[in-house]
Amino acid sequence: MSHTFTFNNDQAYQHLLDLIAVPGLSGCEDRVANVVMEKLISCGCRPEWIFFDDAHHKISSEFNVGNLIVKLPGNVAGARKLFVSHLDTVPICKGAVPIREKGRVINQVGTGLGGDDRTGVACLVTLIESILTNKLPHPPLTFLFTIAEEIGLLGARTVDIGDLGHPEFAFNIDSGVPEHFITSAIGADRWEVEIHGKSAHAGVHPEDGVSALLIAAIAITDVEKQGYFGKVTKKHGRGSSNVGIINGGDATNQVNDYIYVKGESRSANPLFIDEITMTYKNAFNVAAGGVKNNRGTHGSITFSSWRDYDPFKINKRSKLALFSHDIARHIGFKPKFIHVEGGLDANALNAKNIPTITLGAGQHNAHTINEYVDINEYYKGCLLAGYLAVN
Numbered sequence: 001m002s003h004t005f006t007f008n009n010d011q012a013y014q015h016l017l018d019l020i021a022v023p024g025l026s027g028c029e030d031r032v033a034n035v036v037m038e039k040l041i042s043c044g045c046r047p048e049w050i051f052f053d054d055a056h057h058k059i060s061s062e063f064n065v066g067n068l069i070v071k072l073p074g075n076v077a078g079a080r081k082l083f084v085s086h087l088d089t090v091p092i093c094k095g096a097v098p099i100r101e102k103g104r105v106i107n108q109v110g111t112g113l114g115g116d117d118r119t120g121v122a123c124l125v126t127l128i129e130s131i132l133t134n135k136l137p138h139p140p141l142t143f144l145f146t147i148a149e150e151i152g153l154l155g156a157r158t159v160d161i162g163d164l165g166h167p168e169f170a171f172n173i174d175s176g177v178p179e180h181f182i183t184s185a186i187g188a189d190r191w192e193v194e195i196h197g198k199s200a201h202a203g204v205h206p207e208d209g210v211s212a213l214l215i216a217a218i219a220i221t222d223v224e225k226q227g228y229f230g231k232v233t234k235k236h237g238r239g240s241s242n243v244g245i246i247n248g249g250d251a252t253n254q255v256n257d258y259i260y261v262k263g264e265s266r267s268a269n270p271l272f273i274d275e276i277t278m279t280y281k282n283a284f285n286v287a288a289g290g291v292k293n294n295r296g297t298h299g300s301i302t303f304s305s306w307r308d309y310d311p312f313k314i315n316k317r318s319k320l321a322l323f324s325h326d327i328a329r330h331i332g333f334k335p336k337f338i339h340v341e342g343g344l345d346a347n348a349l350n351a352k353n354i355p356t357i358t359l360g361a362g363q364h365n366a367h368t369i370n371e372y373v374d375i376n377e378y379y380k381g382c383l384l385a386g387y388l389a390v391n
C-alpha cells in the first residue's frame with residue numbers, strides 16, 4: 001500500500017451531474033457511452049485504449065451499442081484489475097433532471113434519478129481522469145462499462161474475458177455505502193408459462209369451455225398454500241418468488257382460453273432456486289389437468305424457465321477480500337462484508353471465474369422516484385475505488 005490516490009472533487013461532481021442528465025435505458029446506451037468516451041479522450045485517454053465489444057449483436061438486433069471497455073497499460077508491475085459499472089438505467093429514470101440539494105443530488109422532476117448506476121460510471125471516469133492527469137503509478141487496469149444490466153446482466157454475461165485482458169479480480173461500483181463490500185448475492189430463475197384452455201360462449205355454454213384463467217388462479221393459490229409464494233422459508237432452504245406479469249383475455253362473454261404468466265424464483269442456494277421453480281411448474285401442470293369441461297377435456301401448459309444469474313459468495317480469506325479490507329482500513333474506512341438479495345454484474349463476472357466484490361458510491365433508493373445520491377458517499381466511493389486501483 002505504497003501509492004496514494006487523489007482526485008478533484010469538483011470535477012468528480014461535474015462528471016456525476018453530466019452523466020445522470022444523459023438518458024440511457026437498457027438497449028439504448030449509445031449516448032451515455034459516447035459521453036463517457038468523450039470525457040476520457042479529453043483527459044488524455046488514448047483512443048487505442050478504448051473499444052466497444054459486440055455484446056449488443058449477441059443480445060438483440062434492437063440494441064444500439066456494445067459494452068465499452070477501456071484498458072490502461074500498467075506503469076508498475078502487477079496483476080491486471082478490473083473495474084465495472086453499468087451504463088443503463090431503469091425506465092423510471094427517463095427524463096431525470098439532477099439538481100443539488102444540500103448534501104444530495106436529487107431529481108427536479110418526478111422520475112427516478114439514475115444514480116444507479118451513474119454514480120459508478122462517474123466514479124470510474126473520475127478514477128481514470130485522476131490516474132492520467134496526475135500520472136499516478138498503477139498496475140494494468142481494465143474498465144468495463146456494461147450495457148443491459150437492469151434487464152438481466154446481459155452485457156456482463158456476454159462479455160469475453162479475453163477482451164478484458166484476463167483480470168485477476170474485479171470491483172463493481174454499483175451500490176450505496178462505500179464501506180459495505182458486497183461479497184455474496186442471491187441467484188435467480190425467470191420462468192414463463194403459457195396456459196391453453198378452450199373457449200366457449202360464457203353465457204350460453206360455459207360448460208363447454210376450459211378456463212385458462214381459472215387454471216392460473218388455482219396454480220398460483222396452490223403455490224401459496226405450499227409456502228413457495230413471496231418470501232419462502234423452509235427448513236432446508238430460503239428464497240423468494242414472485243408472479244409479476246399476467247396477460248390474456250379478449251372479452252367477458254367468452255371463456256378465457258389463453259393466459260401468459262411470467263415470474264421469478266430467487267435464492268442463495270442454486271438447488272433451492274430449482275425447487276421453487278419446479279413447484280410452480282408442477283402446480284401449473286396439476287391445475288391444467290384438473291380444470292375440465294363437460295366432455296372431460298382439460299387444459300394444457302407450456303412451461304419454460306432459465307437461470308438469469310447464479311448466486312456467488314466470495315471467501316472472506318481470499319486475496320480479493322483481504323486486499324479490499326486492508327485498503328479500506330488504510331484510508332480510515334470501517335469495511336463490512338455484506339450479502340444482498342438482488343442480482344449484480346458481479347454475479348455474471350463471478351460465474352466467469354473473475355472474483356468480484358461490489359462497493360458503493362452513494363446511490364440510494366434505486367428504482368424509485370425517491371432516488372438520490374449522497375455526495376459525500378460518492379466522493380468516498382471515488383477515493384476507495386482509486387486506492388484499490390493504484391495499489
Ligand SMILES: [Zn+2]
Pocket residue numbers: 086116117149174
Ligand atoms: Zn445498478
